[in-house]
Amino acid sequence: MEKVKLKLLYSDLRPELEMIEKELEVAVGSNSLLLNEASLHLLQAGGKRIRPVFVLLAGKFGNYRADVMKQVAVPLELIHMASLVHDDVIDDSEMRRGQTTVKAQWNNSVAMYTGDFILARALEYITVIEDSKIHDILSTTMIEVCRGEIIQIEDKYKLDQTIRDYLRRIKRKTALLISSSCELGATVSGTDAETAARLRRFGYFIGMSFQITDDILDFTSSDEELGKPAGSDFIQGNITLPVLLARQDPKIYSHLRNAVGKEMSDGERMEIVKMIRNSSALQQAKAISEQYLDKALKELDHLPKGPANKTMRKIAMFIGKRKF
Structure with missing residues (x-):
């Protein structure tokens, strides 16, 4: 239901997004039946397509051409998809968006090569773009996303x-791709440098708010709402902001210390979730998310008014306060 509400906010972009969706299907297509099935399994699991949406909306501030926007929207979403497949292997995740992951449906090897294949498709796709600045932004983004994945591995189970x-981790894991989506949309549509910079900062701030909200929802939502077990991040060793804030309570810290990195029953998992829910950590994390959201909205205040600005503002407000 929440995803439907979000899509209504940018329903005027439906023709362009349908075009991008078809292009994504073509991009992940392969002569290998196994690769084809695994890639389509991921693609058809759906998603909010936030990154293509921001490419399109940022392009509205310049000389908007849907066919040109598509050239950067598709590879950005492919990079995001590839990172999800690799993430699920690293985190040993069985479920994503209520469906089995590629690694669960097949195995780790198939998942890793599927992610590599989708990433290679992204590289192939951007060869049609002649502007070297676009290549610079995309290559830097890919490097930083990879660095973020390595940092996430290094930080696993580190409660301290x-x-x-x-x-630093969520900047590379989430915010950078959204920031680059806005910057690339602005750049390919020929906006001035100041507009592109403001859109890049908007994307960064909203990306930070987006991920912090995601990490809050991992504790506040039910298993059914998440499409995976609540508290999955902690179980997988990903220490998120709610946990970092909750550990300030010595009793909670002691409990977390004894639990981190260990096999847990559903009852033990829900005990951790309940402990975080009953602490002040979620409200503190929400306040930090809202600080980033406010910064994002202030960037929009300095951009030309119009339908794109209005829609970006609505999406930002929805993302920062969503319940899914």
Whole structure:
């Protein structure tokens, strides 16, 4: 239901998004039956397509051409998809968006090569773009996303990491792709440098808010709403902001210390979830998310008014306060 509400906010972009969806299907197509099935399994699991949406909306601030927007929207979404497949292998995730992951449906090897294949398709796709600046932005984005994945592995099960460590990680894990989506949409549509910079910052701030909200929902939502077990991040060793804030309570810290990295029953998992829910950590995390959201909205205040600005504002508000 929440995803439907979000899509209504950018329903005027439906023709372009349908075009991008068809292009994604073509892009992940392969002569290998196994690769084809695995790639389509991931694609058909759906998603909010936030990154293509922001490419399109940012393009509205310049000389908007849907066919040109598509050239950067598709590879960005492919990069995102590839990172999800690899993430699920690293985290040993069985479920994503209520469906089995590629690694669960097949195995780790198939998942890793599927992710590599989708990433290669993204590289192939951007060869049609002649502007070297676009290539610079995309290549830097891919490098930083990979660095973020490595940092996530290094930080696994580290209960004593700092909040700065966490923010550095989610910048690369989530915020950078959304930031690049906005910057690329602005760049390919020929906006001025200041507009592109403001859109890039907007994307960064909303990306940070988006991920923090995701990490809050991992504790506040039910298994059914998440499409995976609540508290999955902690079980998989990903120490998120709610946990970092909750550990300030010595009793909670002691409990978390004894649980981190160990096999847990559903009852033990829900005990951790309940402990975080009953602490002040979720409200503190929400306040930090809202600070990023406010910064994102302030960037929009300095951009030309119009339908694109209005829709971006609505999406930002929805993302920062969503319940899915």
